[in-house]
Amino acid sequence: MELSLGNRTMPTQRNRITYLSAVAALMTVAGVAYWTLPSSAESARRIPPASVDETPGASREVTFLAGGCFWGVQGVFQHVDGVISAVSGYAGGSRDAARYETTSSGTTGHAESVQITFDPHRITYGRILQIYFSVAHDPTELNRQGPDVGTQYRSAVSPQDPEQSRIAAAYIAQLNAAKVFPTPIVTTIEPGKEFYPAEAYHQDYLTLHPYQPYIATNDLPKIQALKELFPDSYRETPVLVAAVRSAR
Numbered sequence: 078m079e080l081s082l083g084n085r086t087m088p089t090q091r092n093r094i095t096y097l098s099a100v101a102a103l104m105t106v107a108g109v110a111y112w113t114l115p116s117s118a119e120s121a122r123r124i125p126p127a128s129v130d131e132t133p134g135a136s137r138e139v140t141f142l143a144g145g146c147f148w149g150v151q152g153v154f155q156h157v158d159g160v161i162s163a164v165s166g167y168a169g170g171s172r173d174a175a176r177y178e179t180t181s182s183g184t185t186g187h188a189e190s191v192q193i194t195f196d197p198h199r200i201t202y203g204r205i206l207q208i209y210f211s212v213a214h215d216p217t218e219l220n221r222q223g224p225d226v227g228t229q230y231r232s233a234v235s236p237q238d239p240e241q242s243r244i245a246a247a248y249i250a251q252l253n254a255a256k257v258f259p260t261p262i263v264t265t266i267e268p269g270k271e272f273y274p275a276e277a278y279h280q281d282y283l284t285l286h287p288y289q290p291y292i293a294t295n296d297l298p299k300i301q302a303l304k305e306l307f308p309d310s311y312r313e314t315p316v317l318v319a320a321v322r323s324a325r
Contacts, residue, residue: 120214121211122257122258123211123306124211125257127203127204127206127244128251129203129243130202130204131240133197135197136198137161137194137197138194138195138202138241139193140195140234141190141234141235142193142233142234143231143235144214145218145223146222146291147165147190147191147275148165148283148291149213150190150213151281151283152282152299152315153300153303155284156311157195157208157303157310158199158200159195159204159310160195161194161196161316162192162193162318163193163194164274164318165189165274165280166190166192166273166275167275168272169186169188169235169267169270171186172273175187188231188233189229192274208303211306215232216232216258217259218232219231219263232265233265234264235269236268237268246266249262280317280318283296284315
């Protein structure tokens with residue numbers, strides 16, 4: 078069994094299911110202070126909205142966002158009003174390498190990503206990015222997020238058209254110029270990437286496993302931060318992948 082508390086290395090579904098008991102055993106036998114590991118949730122902060130944003134046209138848009146473990150990023154955007162769906166997956170590498178066991182090596186070019194489909198008449202792309210930079214992850218951490226380390230956990234935006242690229246670049250420049258964060262944003266803009274959905278057991282993971290130590294420590298605080306910092310965009314009932322698929 079491969080288990081790493083630091084980078085969440087759990088390459089099989091069975092290992093993930095037994096994660097809680099394994100962590101408990103390690104804490105008991107080895108005295109591991111799991112709860113003191115750095116958490117990406119600690120970086121949530123109030124930031125200004127994007128000064129450059131879109132004028133809504135189409136009834137729905139799609140974008141891919143990467144910001145560490147996709148469990149938390151998906152969980153955040155499933156609670157955002159105006160988001161139609163948020164699917165965990167991989168972007169940046171090849172189709173053949175789009176598997177958790179392979180991507181976890183950090184050598185595939187993939188980043189754990191979330192495909193977000195949203196209604197721009199209810200929430201703009203600029204607002205999506207504001208939540209992404211504010212709550213979903215720490216954009217100043219290079220090739221890591223909290224306890225997760227590797228290029229697969231990089232901060233990256235994959236725009237789906239030139240307008241999204243323009244808005245993302247302008248917003249990053251705006252936040253850096255205002256010195257909103259103590260160090261410069263390292264988020265890369267990676268257009269033209271293909272997205273490949275992750276394995277079924279990764280979908281809706283935060284909602285299905287709220288008491289798992291990794292989720293409780295790193296991701297549930299992000300949901301609370303979303304509720305506090307963006308009350309007008311927060312929705313209590315998440316839009317789940319399972320529900321969207323069953324409705325089709």
